[in-house]
Amino acid sequence: MKQRQRTIGDPGTPRNEGSRVSRFFPKVGFHFWSVVPAVVLLVVVVGFASAEVVRLTFTETSTLDMRTSEFVGLDTITRVSTDSSTVNALTNSLQWIFGTAIFTTLLGVGAGQLLSGSSRLVRFSRGFMLVPWVLPGVVVASFWKWAYNAQVGVVNDLLVRAGILESGHSFLGDPRTAMPTVVSVMVWRLFPIFALIVAAAIQTVDTSIFEAATVDGANSWQRFVWLTLPLIKFHIATMTLLTTIWVTNNLVIVQLMTGGGPAGATDILPVQLFRLAFQRFSLSDSAVISVINVILLMTVSALYLRVLAKAREVA
């Protein structure tokens, strides 16, 4: 049932593996014990958990009384997926994901270009780019929640001082500005490492082609668009995909900054998932949202990879 193991295809490889265990199982050794238990563990945990999620969607299970799980067929699924709050959450998730991905990519590529130099300023600055990504999500959410606060936050303070606003605007409390605000926080968190990766990619490019292009009369914008970008497009594409995955599953930023409000304006699927499980106490309803979120992630990833493959064909 298990695969045949072969070490580096050298016919002279000795068969006696040395350890007592592998003397009983001559085909088994280090490689077996490092890989197989891990795969089994993952298959069991993720496989079991996924199966459970699907099973739960066909039941009515309460968080308060987890033993009793009543089978209800398609009731839970139809009720939850057609509920207006779910449709709202799905729309919000799409805005959340695409808004963040687009701006993170734009800022990340631009900043990456700026940070690919070798001046002392640039080298000094690069180190700090890890900070927004490395800080605990709760710290990031907390800081920005204060910063965007209508009365005491620094963003409003700056805007009022600059004369752009008359008095503090409740960015997180206004349904029109809430989603862009949380997106901006997620972009802040992600664009610096995006930039770091882009900068590293740019640095591997041979500078002689830039010199040749300059001699031919290309200005820096042209060099960037027609030389740099095509050469690093694979790195950009990978980072955008990773960004999309991280953002789709991200709970902490939105939950701590708005809790899904105001009036459901920032209610994304993960937030709704948690609310249904731990405030409305319905594990089965929450399971339906889990499935929807996973389907969303798979669809977005698949679409993205399809676009990427097409682009590679053309190139």
Place this chain on the structure above:
Amino acid sequence: MKHRIAIIGSATGVLLILGVVVLPMLWLASLAFRTTAEINQIPLRWVPLELNLESFEDVWLSPGYARNWPRNFVNTIISSSVTATVVSVWGVAIGYSLSRLRSRWVPRTLFFMIVVQLFNGPALVVPIFLLLNRIGLLDTLTGYVLVLMAFFLPFAALLGYNFARSSPLDLDEAAIVDGASTRQAFWLVFFPLARVGIVTIWLMTFVLTWGEYPFAIAFLQSGDTRTISVALADLVTQLSVQWNRVAAASLIASIPVVLVVVGAQKHLVKGLLSGSTKG
């Protein structure tokens, strides 16, 4: 002349980026040292009146009902270190095996590891919550750490694979030809070289699990078992938030990860780069 403008332009850009990235931390530090009266003052003062320590005292030195910040900090250290240690060694071992084996199962296993990571986060919280409850590990550090290990192992294995693949095959191959078992080849030949890779993976895992949120908030609720993520979340979602307390808590909660960035930047960047180019 145009060249000079370009240089000034890009320097300005870099400074702008640096500012945007660094100022929040500086602001947090500034807020943490303010009194409550100052915090609620409008308009905002940019420099605190004095370095007041009341927030730090309140958060870190006075435990209360369902509040035990020092304990929470220790909990987080334990959960992140244990996870990082187990996962980095095992991940490198897996990476080593996958890079040395020639089997059609290797690319499939790698693909599996990538796909499993799509399920990180809230997706599987509900069934795991049920499972932990059933086996009595809900609201325990043990249960939490086991879950973390399971979910970070694929991440570590992929990084380990990238690392192992970039290590020359000759040395351990030579050892095997000389009669060493695969186990000996790993521990005696590869492992000393792999130490760098293990440290990188350890640091990345530590940093990523330090701020972990969905599992922590779902599985750890008591004041004694919480991690700092949960404790801080509690502090910042109250009806009337005390921003200086939040800042004081955030500042100390960020120390370990900031230390890692400052001290081990190269490791983190290396880990990130190898992870992103796995294609």
